[in-house]
Amino acid sequence: MRIALKWILRGFGALVLALLVLGIWKREELTRVLAVNSLFLPDRIVANFSHMDRAFLNTPIPTGETPASLLPPGARMMPPAGFDRFVAARNITSIVVLKDGALVFEGYYQGTTAEDLRISWSIAKSYLSALMGIILERGDIASLDDPVIDYVPLLRSGAYDGVTIRHVLNMTTGVTFDEDYLDKSSDINRMGRVLALGGKMDAFAAGLTETFTDPGTDWQYVSIDMHVLGMVIRGATGRSIIDLMGEEIIAPLGVERAPYYLTDGTGVAFVLGGLNATTRDYARFGQMFLQHGAWNGQQIVPRDWVIASTTPSAPTGADQYGYGYQWWMPRDARPREYMGRGIYGQYLYINEVQGVVIALTAVDGEFRDAEVQRQNIALFREMTDGLQGDANGER
Structure with a gap:
C-alpha cells in the first residue's frame, strides 16, 4: 500500500512539474489567449x-524620415x-473633426489621449484597399478580374478557387x-485564436473549403476576404504588407506616432483589422481620400x-448599405459621402x-444595432451641416 502511494505521489509530482514546464514554455501563448478571451470585457475594453x-504579436509600420505636417x-x-x-450612450473614446483640412474639434474620453494608438x-x-489601388496602377496586378489563385497558388482547391480579386474587394x-x-466557436473567433497563438493566417485562409453560393452572386461581409487580398498583394509584389503600407501610404502621408500592425506567428500583418494608429492619423488618411x-x-x-x-458597386440589398471596395455608403447617401467602419x-x-x-473611436457594445448606426450617421451629418453653417456665417 505504501509503495503504491509512493508511486502515485511521484507520478503526481511529475505531472505537476510537467505542467509547470509547459506553462513556462508556452507562457507567452497562454498570456495572449487569456488576453484575447478578456478583450471585450466591459472593465478592460477601453x-x-x-x-x-x-x-498580440505586432510589428511597427515604417514611417520614413519626413515628420507629419501638423x-x-x-x-x-x-x-x-x-x-x-451621445458620447456617453455610444461609449465614445475619441473624436477628431476636420473641415477643409483644418482641425476644428477633437475630444478624448474614458482616459484615452491623443497619443493612444487605437485599434x-x-x-x-479601407487602408488595404487603398494599397491595392496603388499596386494595380503600377502593373504588379494585371486586372481585378484575375483569379486570386494566379497570385496565391496556396489557395487552389479551397473555397477561394474560382474567386477573382474583384470578388474579394466587393x-x-x-x-x-x-x-x-x-x-x-465561430470562424472569426477561431481566427482570433490562431492569431493569438502565433499561428499562420495564410494556412487558416487556405483551410477554408465551404461556400454558400457562386462567386459574384451575392454580397456577404466576410472579413477573411481581406486577408486573401493581402496574400494576393504579397504574391504579386514579393513584399510584405507592412513594408508596402509604410512606403506607399504611411510615410508620404506622415503620422504623429508610428502605427503598428498586429501580426501572426510568421510576421504576416493582420490586414483585416489589425492596424493601430492615433485618431488624428486616421483623420489624415480620411482627408487624403477626401482630396x-x-x-x-x-x-x-x-x-x-x-x-x-x-x-457603390457590390450587389447589396435595397435595405443594406452601399458597398464599394472596402468602403461603405449610407442607404440614403449624400453626394460623395462614404465611411470606413469597424x-x-x-x-x-x-x-x-x-x-x-470625422474620425471616431468607441467601445460601443450596440454597434450592430441598425437604429444606433442610423443615429451615428445622423450625428455626423448634423456636425457636417453645422460646420457648413459656420462657414457661411450662420452662427
Missing part, C-alpha cells in the same frame, strides 16, 4: 483597444445639442465564414481608384462636397 500590443487649427466647432449624451478594426480594410466571394463575435488621394502636392492613391472604391463603433466618415472628415 484600455485593451489602446494597447493591443499587449495581447493639422492646421480651424475655427472651433460647437458640438450639436445632445453631443455629451482600427475594419477601418484597416465581398462577393461566396465563401462561408461565420462572423458572430459572441460565439466562441481624391492627394496629400501635400503628391498623388498617394490614384484618383480614379479613390472614386471607384468609394462608389466593430464596436469605429468610424471614418467623409463628406467630400462639404469638406468634412
